[in-house]
Structure formats: structure tokens, C-alpha cells
Amino acid sequence: MPSPVRTSAAGEGLRARRRRETEHAIHAAAVRLVEELGLAGVTVDMISAAAGISQRTFFNYFPSKESALTIGPPPLPDALHRRLAHGDPAPRVTLTELLDVLSAHITDDVVPDRELVQATFRIADRHPELRAALHARFDAFEEQVREAVAERMATAPADPRPRLLTGIALAVTRTALEQWSLGTAGDHASPEPDLRQCVDLLHTLMPKT
Amino acid sequence: MPSPVRTSAAGEGLRARRRRETEHAIHAAAVRLVEELGLAGVTVDMISAAAGISQRTFFNYFPSKESALTIGPPPLPDALHRRLAHGDPAPRVTLTELLDVLSAHITDDVVPDRELVQATFRIADRHPELRAALHARFDAFEEQVREAVAERMATAPADPRPRLLTGIALAVTRTALEQWSLGTAGDHASPEPDLRQCVDLLHTLMPKT
Numbered sequence: 001m002p003s004p005v006r007t008s009a010a011g012e013g014l015r016a017r018r019r020r021e022t023e024h025a026i027h028a029a030a031v032r033l034v035e036e037l038g039l040a041g042v043t044v045d046m047i048s049a050a051a052g053i054s055q056r057t058f059f060n061y062f063p064s065k066e067s068a069l070t071i072g073p074p075p076l077p078d079a080l081h082r083r084l085a086h087g088d089p090a091p092r093v094t095l096t097e098l099l100d101v102l103s104a105h106i107t108d109d110v111v112p113d114r115e116l117v118q119a120t121f122r123i124a125d126r127h128p129e130l131r132a133a134l135h136a137r138f139d140a141f142e143e144q145v146r147e148a149v150a151e152r153m154a155t156a157p158a159d160p161r162p163r164l165l166t167g168i169a170l171a172v173t174r175t176a177l178e179q180w181s182l183g184t185a186g187d188h189a190s191p192e193p194d195l196r197q198c199v200d201l202l203h204t205l206m207p208k209t
Numbered sequence: 210m211p212s213p214v215r216t217s218a219a220g221e222g223l224r225a226r227r228r229r230e231t232e233h234a235i236h237a238a239a240v241r242l243v244e245e246l247g248l249a250g251v252t253v254d255m256i257s258a259a260a261g262i263s264q265r266t267f268f269n270y271f272p273s274k275e276s277a278l279t280i281g282p283p284p285l286p287d288a289l290h291r292r293l294a295h296g297d298p299a300p301r302v303t304l305t306e307l308l309d310v311l312s313a314h315i316t317d318d319v320v321p322d323r324e325l326v327q328a329t330f331r332i333a334d335r336h337p338e339l340r341a342a343l344h345a346r347f348d349a350f351e352e353q354v355r356e357a358v359a360e361r362m363a364t365a366p367a368d369p370r371p372r373l374l375t376g377i378a379l380a381v382t383r384t385a386l387e388q389w390s391l392g393t394a395g396d397h398a399s400p401e402p403d404l405r406q407c408v409d410l411l412h413t414l415m416p417k418t
Contacts, residue, residue: 132337135344160394160410164410170380174376201373
């Protein structure tokens with residue numbers, strides 16, 4: 001018999017997912033309105049109404065309309081974080097493994113709504129302060145990945161390898177996501193083919209030892 | 210006999226270099242003052258006085274005190290840009306060659322004032338808006354390098370290789386510069402040993418084909 005105070009792992013997961021869905025709905029409404037009316041023409045009230053929530057709920061999710069426009073990659077879920085930080089064989093992490101983890105995260109966890117991603121980047125390009133906020137989100141994600149890699153490698157803080165591996169892997173995924181959102185290498189609903197192409201290209205670009 | 214209206218390449222180079230020296234002096238004065246008094250306690254007047262220039266001259270170089278605190282990498286000089294965009298054998302650019310060009314730029318053209326670099330990053334970490342401005346400078350530099358690589362490769366805009374190569378090369382140089390400025394791998398006056406170490410590490414991290 002389940003204990004009445006138990007919050008199951010599945011329950012936690014459901015709550016986290018619902019939170020992400022609401023966050024996504026607010027973000028989508030904000031982007032759609034700003035594309036239509038311009039940044040100055042949109043208020044938190046309008047975004048809340050369009051997303052079907054109260055202004056109070058809005059502020060439970062985002063501190064400002066600017067932050068609602070610039071959600072970055074969601075944090076690595078526990079399973080992928082564990083795979084990266086505690087996987088076998090420790091302490092080695094290869095670039096290939098890191099790219100596998102990031103690809104899984106992008107194709108499974110990141111809502112692959114291509115037009116929304118494209119519009120978000122378009123708005124950020126027009127507004128330096130939003131571009132900066134988006135950058136900060138990507139930085140935070142990079143830091144999370146780097147820390148997981150460093151945990152796995154159990155290295156001294158001075159070891160440049162976690163930063164180097166993470167920097168390279170994120171350069172590859174960033175290129176793939178940009179190519180996907182622009183549709184320059186074909187019109188794919190999922191970013192997976194673009195990710196695969198960029199990972200393959202990496203092999204041809206690498207210095208031969 | 211030289212034409213009287215000729216402006217020699219050497220003359221142009223001198224002017225550009227003097228401009229960079231003044232820019233650097235203003236930046237150094239701004240960073241020193243903000244480290245001492247905090248961002249809010251420093252004005253353009255104070256920075257101009259400390260750098261020995263007029264306020265009018267200040268505004269010939271920077272639009273605001275914030276921008277004086279966040280100078281990024283100087284643009285690739287003509288010689289390196291040419292080497293990258295028009296080098297042999299076109300249209301191939303290897304990661305090794307790109308890293309050579311960036312290393313030459315960093316060690317020859319970027320003033321290797323370690324404490325100043327460190328203080329700049331420290332201030333930017335405390336002030337998100339400055340961090341954003343610094344990011345924008347690095348983005349502009351990345352774009353310049355990417356365009357040179359794309360020119361050399363003569364590729365269609367859809368080709369992800371220039372972006373991929375540039376993203377990876379800048380991840381490597383960023384890691385090296387951070388390591389150098391923090392002194393985590395030894396106390397080097399020049400970033401050259403850190404650059405060499407990171408480029409060597411790159412070989413060990415790469416996927417084997």
C-alpha cells in the first residue's frame with residue numbers, strides 16, 4: 001500500500017514535466033506576440049492572457065517578459081546526468097560519448113519545435129539585451145555539462161580537459177541546431193539528421209595524429 | 210617618386226596601432242578604477258582623467274563606460290585574414306591551420322596583459338550586462354573568423370563546415386586563454402604554452418576514425 005506522504009519518482013517527474021509544458025506555453029505565447037507586435041508592444045499581461053494563465057502564475061515562471069523570450073536548453077535530466085557523471089569506464093569520457101548524451105538530450109527532451117526556435121533566435125538577434133540573456137542560459141547549460149564531465153574524470157580544477165571537451169561538443173551541437181532551425185541542410189522535423197551530419201563532419205575536420 | 214597623396218600601408222598600420230594603444234589605455238584605466246571603486250562609483254570623467262585623455266576623446270573610442278570595460282579580441286589583422294581567406298591549398302582549411310592562425314593572433318596582437326584579462330573577466334562575472342557585452346565582442350570576432358574560413362572554402366552558405374571549424378577552434382583558444390589568465394597550469398607571461406597544451410590535448414580527445 002503506498003504511503004500517503006510518498007511522492008514517487010514518477011510523480012516528481014510528472015510535476016517537472018508539467019512545469020516545463022507551462023513554461024513552454026508561456027514562451028511560445030511571448031514569442032508569437034513579439035513577432036507580431038514588436039518587443040515594446042507586448043506586456044506580461046498580454047503574454048499571460050495568450051498563454052491562458054494569470055499574471056501571478058507568469059511570475060512564478062519568469063521574472064520578466066524578457067526572460068520568457070529567452071528560455072535556453074533545459075537542464076540535463078537526471079538519467080543523462082548520471083550516465084555522464086558516473087558512467088563506465090570512469091574516468092575516461094570521449095567526445096563521442098559526450099556527443100551521444102547531448103544528442104539524446106536534444107532529441108528527447110528539447111521540444112523540437114523548429115519554428116519556435118527560429119523565431120526565438122530571430123528576436124534575440126534584433127535585441128542585444130535578449131541575445132545576452134540567451135547567452136547566459138547557454139552558459140549555464142555548458143557549465144552543468146562541464147561539471148558532470150569533471151565529476152566523471154575526477155580531475156583537479158586546473159585540468160583543462162572537461163572545459164575543452166564540453167566546449168567542442170557544444171560547438172558541434174550548436175552548429176547542428178542552427179542548421180536545423182534554418183533548414184539549410186534539408187527540412188527536418190527533428191534535429192537528429194543535422195546532429196548526425198555534424199558529428200560525422202567532425203571526423204573529417206580533425207587533425208590526424 | 211612617391212605621390213604626395215599616398216598614405217602608405219605602414220602609415221595606416223601605425224595609426225591603427227596607436228589607436229589600439231589608446232583604446233587599451235582607456236580600458237586598463239576603466240578596469241583599474243572599477244576594481245577599486247565598483248562599477249557604480251566610476252564615471253567616464255574619472256576614466257578619462259586616469260587615462261590622460263579628454264572626455265571627448267573617450268567618446269571617440271567608446272560609447273559608454275560599460276563598453277570601455279568589455280573590449281574583446283581585436284579583429285584579425287590583414288595579414289592573418291589573408292592567410293586564412295586566401296591561403297594554400299584552397300579550398301581546404303584544417304583545424305590545425307586555423308589554430309595556428311588564432312595562436313599567432315593571440316600571441317602577437319592581443320596585448321598579453323594577464324592581470325588585465327583576469328580583472329576584465331572578474332568584473333564581467335559580477336555584472337550580467339557587462340558579461341553580455343563581452344559575449345557580443347567574442348561573437349563578432351567568431352563571425353569574422355568564420356567568414357574568412359567560408360571565403361577560403363568557397364562553400365554554399367548552407368555548408369556547416371566553416372561554423373563547425375570556427376566553433377571548435379574558438380572553444381580550444383577560449384579554454385587556453387582562461388587557463389592562462391587563471392594561471393592554473395603554471396604562471397606564464399604569455400598564453401603560448403597554454404595554447405600549445407590545449408592544442409595537443411585536442412588530439413587525445415578526438416574520436417578515432
